[in-house]
């Protein structure tokens with residue numbers, strides 16, 4: 178999948194109910210996405226939260242903008258090629274934010290046995306393949322390889338996502354933001370082609386995944402297969418007020 182890039186410019190205005198003594202607040206967000214005005218009403222915790230705590234809201238937003246992208250291509254007479262049982266894209270490098278890595282590690286830890294051990298073994302196998310190819314150290318040593326080269330080298334190794342089972346996503350409701358935002362109209366066979374130019378991606382007006390990564394609370398990014406290892410080594414995540422954090426994520430989608 179596309180490595181994190183600068184989020185697309187848009188205009189964002191966010192106003193929040195200031196009654197912070199309550200547990201939840203509802204933020205009204207006015208933005209322009211894909212050239213169209215859009216008003217969103219988003220209920221979030223009023224108190225101090227981590228970016229991981231906001232992930233359910235961000236996942237909803239990510240899916241919302243992906244559905245809008247789907248609707249736009251349908252209006253243009255094109256059909257989405259993606260369907261269950263089609264998993265070539267799940268062998269690409271999937272960038273996830275640190276906050277998502279924490280969520281995925283928690284998800285795996287909560288799995289019943291023997292599934293938990295099976296999934297952890299797939300993560301370990303993926304890291305072993307990266308290591309054998311000399312790519313693991315380069316990925317972890319930031320600056321020794323560009324994100325684009327990293328993505329291409331990773332894809333050539335053909336590493337299946339540890340959550341891919343029978344060519345379908347086994348954690349579909351909890352899948353990362355980047356997975357939600359990756360849809361194509363080109364033939365599925367082209368997704369297995371390492372020449373990314375052959376793929377027609379559905380334009381998504383706001384890639385929430387990129388904004389989370391661009392926000393300090395998102396804690397950077399890494400390939401999905403490093404998520405468990407990273408989360409196991411990371412200290413506690415920083416907290417900030419829910420409305421402040423949401424505003425920061427929206428601000429990351431604004432022009433500089």
Ligand code: SF4
Pocket residue numbers: 258259260263264265266267359360361364365368
């Ligand atoms: S992106 Fe490509 S491989 Fe993935 S589900 Fe869609 S058509 Fe299939």
Ligand code: SF4
Pocket residue numbers: 266267268271338339340341342345346347348349352353356
């Ligand atoms: S999390 Fe699911 S959708 Fe995303 S790459 Fe893995 S198997 Fe595919």
